[in-house]
Amino acid sequence: MSNVELNEKSATAAGEEVKHPLQNTWSLWFFKNEKGNQWKDNLRLVTSFSTVEDFWAIYNHIQLSSKLPTGCDYMLFKQGIEPMWEDVQNREGGRWLLTTDKKKRAQDLDRVWLETLLCLIGESFDDASEDICGACVQIRQKADKVAIWTTNAHNKDRVMAIGRKFQARIKLAPESLFYQKHTDTANSASKQGSNKSKYEYII
Numbered sequence: 001m002s003n004v005e006l007n008e009k010s011a012t013a014a015g016e017e018v019k020h021p022l023q024n025t026w027s028l029w030f031f032k033n034e035k036g037n038q039w040k041d042n043l044r045l046v047t048s049f050s051t052v053e054d055f056w057a058i059y060n061h062i063q064l065s066s067k068l069p070t071g072c073d074y075m076l077f078k079q080g081i082e083p084m085w086e087d088v089q090n091r092e093g094g095r096w097l098l099t100t101d102k103k104k105r106a107q108d109l110d111r112v113w114l115e116t117l118l119c120l121i122g123e124s125f126d127d128a129s130e131d132i133c134g135a136c137v138q139i140r141q142k143a144d145k146v147a148i149w150t151t152n153a154h155n156k157d158r159v160m161a162i163g164r165k166f167q168a169r170i171k172l173a174p175e176s177l178f179y180q181k182h183t184d185t186a187n188s189a190s191k192q193g194s195n196k197s198k199y200e201y202i203i
């Protein structure tokens, strides 16, 4: 059983609770689309945690993704990495993107997002876990999105290992996963009216 699946709290002989440390400290961010603001001004750091117990305390306290208003995002990133293309750890990276049918929001989204969070904090990608920066869930009118961000789009072995593991864990086959470099996402975002997305890898 992995650390993150532990439900029972351990106790010392003195009766003090011992929390189970995670390998990394993680920061939870929240994005709310307030029109008229710059994108960055709508981004808030909620909290950081470094134990299994603190993860569950936060997860159980916040709203499920499926209940968030349209335009909102949750982001979970390693402490010290900001959830934006511009961060030095993201600049050369990209994301594995899963687009989910919003009709299935109630059925799939919360399960997929929780599984994604557990993959991250449980360091489920073996050596490739080092390349993980974070993950996002985005509630949108057209379709919801869940993505895992990695630090180096050119590190194909690690990118593919992460994508295959992600697909196996979320169990949403046969839906495809697409890997897109952040520079391409940013470029297509800056070209108004252009909806063409360029993908590096597909599973």
Ligand code: MGP
Residues within 6 Å of the ligand: 039, 083, 084, 085, 086, 138, 140, 189, 190
């Ligand atoms: P989005 O919120 O990731 O996707 O980006 P959405 O809303 O589904 O829109 P679409 O373009 O994918 O269809 C929306 C916009 O937010 C982008 O076009 C950028 O203007 C801005 N934005 C998003 N991200 C992740 C960043 C970022 O990392 N840095 C900056 N500067 N702007 C961003």
